Amino acid sequence: MITHLRLKAYGKINLGLDVLGRREDGYHEVRMIMQTVRLHDSIDLYRTREPGIRLETNLYYLPTNEQNLAYRAAKLLMDEFGIREGVSMHLRKFIPVSAGMAGGSTDAASVLFGVNKMFGLGLGVRALMERGVTLGADIPYCLMRGTALSEGIGEKLTALPPVPQCQVLIAKPGISVSTKVVYEALDAMELKPEQHPDIDGMIRAIREKDLHRVAGKFGNVLELVTAGRYPVIGQIEQAMLECGAENAMMSGSGPTVFGLFTNPRAAEAAYEALRFGKYAKLAKQVYLTGFYNVKRD
Numbered sequence: 001m002i003t004h005l006r007l008k009a010y011g012k013i014n015l016g017l018d019v020l021g022r023r024e025d026g027y028h029e030v031r032m033i034m035q036t037v038r039l040h041d042s043i044d045l046y047r048t049r050e051p052g053i054r055l056e057t058n059l060y061y062l063p064t065n066e067q068n069l070a071y072r073a074a075k076l077l078m079d080e081f082g083i084r085e086g087v088s089m090h091l092r093k094f095i096p097v098s099a100g101m102a103g104g105s106t107d108a109a110s111v112l113f114g115v116n117k118m119f120g121l122g123l124g125v126r127a128l129m130e131r132g133v134t135l136g137a138d139i140p141y142c143l144m145r146g147t148a149l150s151e152g153i154g155e156k157l158t159a160l161p162p163v164p165q166c167q168v169l170i171a172k173p174g175i176s177v178s179t180k181v182v183y184e185a186l187d188a189m190e191l192k193p194e195q196h197p198d199i200d201g202m203i204r205a206i207r208e209k210d211l212h213r214v215a216g217k218f219g220n221v222l223e224l225v226t227a228g229r230y231p232v233i234g235q236i237e238q239a240m241l242e243c244g245a246e247n248a249m250m251s252g253s254g255p256t257v258f259g260l261f262t263n264p265r266a267a268e269a270a271y272e273a274l275r276f277g278k279y280a281k282l283a284k285q286v287y288l289t290g291f292y293n294v295k296r297d
């Protein structure tokens with residue numbers, strides 16, 4: 001009997017993000033190139049005799065009830081399968097919150113995976129994805145991981161070959177952005193065709209394993225909104241480029257910015273400059289990480 005599982009819930013960045021339109025039900029049709037990074041939250045899952053779900057986190061401002069996606073993920077499976085025992089979860093957050101890195105979604109994906117395993121529910125990854133998408137559009141991808149094209153509202157996933165390994169510098173400015181507000185502002189804009197990123201070109205560059213061209217194809221339609229409102233996003237990108245990044249861009253609805261580096265020394269120097277040096281005022285959280293390409297199947 002499994003009584004304890006330690007799960008790593010990895011964050012993601014978007015190498016490309018296009019929004020095709022808004023559906024009747026309010027969801028947006030997207031085309032996104034998703035990439036898992038090694039930066040992860042850690043979740044300890046304990047099986048308890050006492051029924052119910054308990055959640056603790058290291059961040060005082062995060063909810064620990066049904067408003068937390070990790071809690072909802074556990075509840076979804078425990079209700080459906082009538083599990084009489086309980087679970088206790090200890091969530092340690094390292095992925096920046098409200099940052100465009102799918103932190104909540106990846107916690108939920110890991111809890112679905114963990115509860116399924118702990119109680120021997122016998123669900124495959126596909127079955128977990130079908131349940132996960134009812135909690136959040138990015139959860140199916142977080143169950144899958146690696147490099148992928150995400151379409152529909154996020155439930156249509158196509159695995160892509162891994163992007164060549166490099167250094168990924170992540171910097172989150174000290175501002176909070178509401179995903180909902182960003183999408184609403186985008187809906188009110190009339191985009192010209194050239195404002196949409198070349199997702200197909202990005203896919204070709206990934207298939208050809210050409211990191212330089214992948215970086216050249218960066219594009220995120222939500223940057224038009226978020227970077228328009230917060231100049232610090234463009235300033236962080238500029239700082240990363242000056243430090244030798246192949247390219248730099250905002251992830252998701254922001255405000256996190258990431259840069260890809262092929263020179264480890266330049267990446268280290270950029271990390272230092274953003275963390276402690278001349279660009280330290282721009283970013284509140286800075287991480288130097290890399291791609292994570294181990295898929296769950």
Ligand code: ATP
Binds near residue numbers: 108179
């Ligand atoms: P996305 O990239 O999917 O847009 P995000 O990075 O913008 O996600 P999250 O960090 O996933 O945003 O979560 C943002 C909001 O969700 C916060 O207001 C937070 O209170 C709530 N939330 C619920 N559960 C979690 C969780 N497990 N981790 C982080 N935030 C959570």
